Amino acid sequence: MEAAEKKLKKSVKVRMKKEALKQFREENKGKLGAVKSSLRNVPTSPRKMRLVADMIRGQRVNLALNILKFDDKHASLTMEKILLTGIADWQAMNDDIKLEDADLVVKEVYVDGGKMLKRLRPAPQGRAHRIRKRSNHITISIADANENINNTENKD
Numbered sequence: 031m032e033a034a035e036k037k038l039k040k041s042v043k044v045r046m047k048k049e050a051l052k053q054f055r056e057e058n059k060g061k062l063g064a065v066k067s068s069l070r071n072v073p074t075s076p077r078k079m080r081l082v083a084d085m086i087r088g089q090r091v092n093l094a095l096n097i098l099k100f101d102d103k104h105a106s107l108t109m110e111k112i113l114l115t116g117i118a119d120w121q122a123m124n125d126d127i128k129l130e131d132a133d134l135v136v137k138e139v140y141v142d143g144g145k146m147l148k149r150l151r152p153a154p155q156g157r158a159h160r161i162r163k164r165s166n167h168i169t170i171s172i173a174d175a176n177e178n179i180n181n182t183e184n185k186d
Contacts, residue, residue, distance in 0.1 A: 055123065064137045064173035065123055067116035072108055076143045076166040079105045083139040083168070091117060091134040091172065109139075109168065116172040133175040142167045 038046075072079065082105040086094035091113070098110040113136070121129050144165035150158040 064171040065116060065120040066169060066171045067112055067119050068167065068169040069108070069112045069115075070167045071144050071165050072168060073163070073165050074105050074108065075164040076141050078103070079109070079141045079166050079168065082106050082109045083141050086113070086136050087139050089136050090175070091136060094136050112168050112170050113172075116170045120172050127174075134172055135175040137171040137173040139168070139170045142169075 082098070082101065082103055085097055085101070086109065089097065094113060095110065098106045098113065117129070117134065120132075120134065124132070144167050146165070147163040149161040149163060151161050153159045
């Protein structure tokens with residue numbers, strides 16, 4: 031069996047993997063939990079992005095979008111885009127449920143530090159100061175609020 035798999039082209043293996051994933055999603059439709067979306071190497075410092083992430087954590091999606099839309103921080107624009115991507119991902123996974131009927135909640139948001147570009151800035155008397163240009167990775171998880179209640183009832 032393994033010898034037969036080795037003879038397959040890489041493109042065929044990728045296609046088979048995608049088909050298996052699609053079949054798994056079809057079988058588990060409605061049973062899927064939270065949908066995660068991520069954005070990597072955002073050129074904003076993690077500390078500034080965490081201030082924005084703390085504002086929307088645990089909020090309903092509509093309220094979170096309003097908070098981000100009317101916030102004047104630069105990081106809010108990026109967070110709004112990743113939130114919209116998360117909503118679109120949730121809608122793609124649960125296409126049998128209307129988005130208006132779902133009670134979506136920002137389940138979790140976390141911001142991790144990304145790669146750091148190190149630059150030198152000239153300083154007096156021939157010295158140099160190091161400038162650290164930070165970046166971050168954002169991960170956002172969106173789930174249906176009613177689904178979380180149903181899952182906790184089933185466990186008890």
